[in-house]
Amino acid sequence: xxxxxxxxxxxxxxxxxxxxxxxxxxxxxxxxxxxxxxxxxxxxxxxxxxxxxxxxxxxxxxxxxxxxxxxxxxxxxxxxxxxxxxxxxxxxxxxxxxxxxxxxxxxxxxxxxxxxxxxxxxxxxxxxxxxxxxxxxxxxxxxxxxxxxxxxxxxxxxxxxxxxxxxxxxxxxxxxxxxxxxxxxxxxxxxxx
Amino acid sequence: xxxxxxxxxxxxxxxxxxxxxxxxxxxxxxxxxxxxxxxxxxxxxxxxxxxxxxxxxxxxxxxxxxxxxxxxxxxxxxxxxxxxxxxxxxxxxxxxxxxxxxxxxxxxxxxxxxxxxxxxxxxxxxxxxxxxxxxxxxxxxxxxxxxxxxxxxxxxxxxxxxxxxxxxxxxxxxxxxxxxxxxxxxxxxxxxx
DNA sequence: GTCTATAGGCGGATAGAC
DNA sequence: GTCTATCCGCCTATAGAC
Numbered sequence: 092x093x094x095x096x097x098x099x100x101x102x103x104x105x106x107x108x109x110x111x112x113x114x115x116x117x118x119x120x121x122x123x124x125x126x127x128x129x130x131x132x133x134x135x136x137x138x139x140x141x142x143x144x145x146x147x148x149x150x151x152x153x154x155x156x157x158x159x160x161x162x163x164x165x166x167x168x169x170x171x172x173x174x175x176x177x178x179x180x181x182x183x184x185x186x187x188x189x190x191x192x193x194x195x196x197x198x199x200x201x202x203x204x205x206x207x208x209x210x211x212x213x214x215x216x217x218x219x220x221x222x223x224x225x226x227x228x229x230x231x232x233x234x235x236x237x238x239x240x241x242x243x244x245x246x247x248x249x250x251x252x253x254x255x256x257x258x259x260x261x262x263x264x265x266x267x268x269x270x271x272x273x274x275x276x277x278x279x280x281x282x283x284x
Numbered sequence: 285x286x287x288x289x290x291x292x293x294x295x296x297x298x299x300x301x302x303x304x305x306x307x308x309x310x311x312x313x314x315x316x317x318x319x320x321x322x323x324x325x326x327x328x329x330x331x332x333x334x335x336x337x338x339x340x341x342x343x344x345x346x347x348x349x350x351x352x353x354x355x356x357x358x359x360x361x362x363x364x365x366x367x368x369x370x371x372x373x374x375x376x377x378x379x380x381x382x383x384x385x386x387x388x389x390x391x392x393x394x395x396x397x398x399x400x401x402x403x404x405x406x407x408x409x410x411x412x413x414x415x416x417x418x419x420x421x422x423x424x425x426x427x428x429x430x431x432x433x434x435x436x437x438x439x440x441x442x443x444x445x446x447x448x449x450x451x452x453x454x455x456x457x458x459x460x461x462x463x464x465x466x467x468x469x470x471x472x473x474x475x476x477x
Numbered sequence: 478g479t480c481t482a483t484a485g486g487c488g489g490a491t492a493g494a495c
Numbered sequence: 496g497t498c499t500a501t502c503c504g505c506c507t508a509t510a511g512a513c
Contacts, residue, residue: 097478104479120397122315126507138481141508192400200448204313204393207385207451217452241460244449245442248461252445255393256437258400259410267434268441275464290496297497319489331499334490 105143107133112154117194121205124151152212155202156219158195163219167226175230176276179246183265183272186250191257200255223247234278242275298336300326305347310387314398317344345405348395349412351388356412360419368423369469372439376458376465379443384450393448416440427471435468 111132115124126147130137144150170178189196206213224243231239249268257263304325308317319340323330337343363371382389399406417436424432442461450456 101479120313120315120401122313125505127505136481137507138483138509139479142478142480147507197397197400200393200397203448203451204390204397207390208313213452220449220452238464241464244446244456245461245464248442248445248449249438250445251448252441252443253437255396255444255448256413256441258396259406259413263437268438271431271434271438271468274467294497318487320487329499330489331491331501332497335496335498340489 101143104133104135104139107135108140108143108150109154109157112150113158113198114194116151116155116201117197120197121151121201148209151205152209152215155198155205155212156215158198159202159216159219163223167223170226170230175227175234175236176273178230179272179276180269182250183253183269186253186257186265189254189257190261191254191259191263192261196254196258199251200258203251220247231276236276236278245275246272294336297326297328297332300328301333301336301343302347302350305343306351306391307387309344309348309394310390313390314344314394341402344398345402345408348391348398348405349408351391352395352409352412356416360416363419363423368420368427368429369466371423372465372469373462375443376446376462379446379450379458382447382450383454384447384452384456385454389447389451392444393451396444413440424469429469429471438468439465 108129111129112124115128115132119128124147126140127137129140129147129150140147140150144153166178166182169181172178173181202212202216206216224240224247227243227246228239231242236242249272253263253265253268257265301322304322305317308321308325312321317340319333320330322333322340322343333340333343337346359371359375362374365371366374395405395409399409417433417440420436420439421432424435429435442465446456446458446461450458
C-alpha cells in the first residue's frame with residue numbers, strides 16, 4: 092500500500108553508511124575511514140554523511156557500538172546458560188575462526204584505541220565492557236568462584252590481547268589456552284587447600 | 285676539534301624526527317601522524333621527512349621498532365635474571381605506572397594494528413615478539429614448567445590485553461592479576477597431580 | 478526531510494636549489 | 496649530502512537547492 096517514502100530512503104542511507112563504516116574501520120583503521128570512501132562503499136553521495144550524522148566521528152562511533160553491542164550481549168547470554176569454563180572455551184574457539192587481521196577483529200581493537208581519544212565513545216564502550224565483565228563475574232560467582240571479578244578481568248584481557256597477537260602471528264591457536272584458563276575458572280573441587 | 289659537520293646535522297634531524305614520531309603515534313594514532321605535524325614537533329621543515337626517510341610509513345615503522353625493541357629486550361633480561369613469577373609481577377607493576385592512555389602504551393597497540401596492514405612492519409614486530417616469547421618460555425622451562433610456551437603466549441596476551449582495557453577503565457589494577465598468574469607460572473611443587 | 482555543489486584547508490610526495 | 500618550494504589530490508564540513 093504505502094510505497095517507498097522519503098523517510099524510508101533516509102533510513103536506508105543511514106543503514107548503508109553504518110554497515111560500510113563497520114567494514115571500513117577494520118579495513119583501513121579508525122582514522123583511515125573518510126567520508127568519500129564511506130560513501131563509495133555505501134553507494135551514496137559523499138555529502139550524505141554529514142546530513143545524516145552530526146560528524147564523521149559520530150557515524151564511526153555509532154557503527155562501532157552497534158557492531159560490538161550484539162556480539163557482547165550474545166556472549167553474555169552464553170555465559171548465563173552454560174558452565175563458565177565451557178563458555179570461555181566456546182569463546183576461544185570462536186576467536187580461532189578469525190585471523191586477527193579480519194575487519195571484525197580489528198573493529199574491536201580500533202574502537203578501544205579510538206575510545207582513548209573520544210570521551211563519548213569511551214563512556215559508551217565502558218558500559219558495554221562493564222556489562223560483559225559483570226556477566227562473567229556473575230557466572231563465576233554462581234559456581235562459588237573465590238575470585239570472580241579479577242578472573243573476569245583476566246579472561247577479557249586474554250581474549251582481546253590474544254586477538255592483538257594473532258594479527259601478528261595468525262598461526263597462534265586460542266584453543267591451546269583452554270586448559271590454562273580452565274585451571275583459573277573452575278572452582279577447586281577437591282585438590283590442594 | 286672537528287666542529288658541527290653537515291652529516292651531524294642530518295643525523296640530528298633524523299633523531300629528532302624519530303623521537304617526534306614516537307610521541308605522536310600514541311597521541312594521534314598511526315594514521316593521524318602527518319609529515320607536517322611531525323616536522324612541527326621535531327622543529328624541522330616538513331620536506332625533511334621525505335629526504336631522510338623513504339616515506340612517512342618508513343619513518344613511523346622505524347620509530348615504533350626503535351621504541352619497542354629496547355623495552356622488550358630489557359624485560360627479557362629481567363626474565364633471565366629473576367624467577368619467572370617474580371618477573372611477571374614486576375612487569376604488571378610496571379603497567380600500573382601507566383594509564384593506558386599515555387603515548388607509550390598506545391604506541392604498542394598502534395604498532396600491532398599497523399603491522400596488520402604493513403607486511404614489512406609485521407615481520408619486524410614478529411621477530412621482536414617472538415624473541416620475547418622465547419625469553420619467557422626459556423625462563424619457565426628452566427623451572428621445569430610443564431607447559432612453558434602456551435603459558436608464555438597467555439602471559440603476553442594478558443599484558444597487552446590489559447593495556448587495552450586500562451585505556452577504557454584507568455582504575456583497573458594489574459597488580460590484582462598477580463596471584464592468578466602466579467598460579468599459572470609457578471611449577472606445582474607438591475600439590476595435586 | 479533529503480540531498481548536492483563547492484569552499485577552503487591539509488595531505489604526501491618530488492623537482493630542483495644549495 | 497642537506498634542504499625548500501611547490502604540485503596536485505583528498506579531506507571535512509557547510510551553504511543552499513529540491
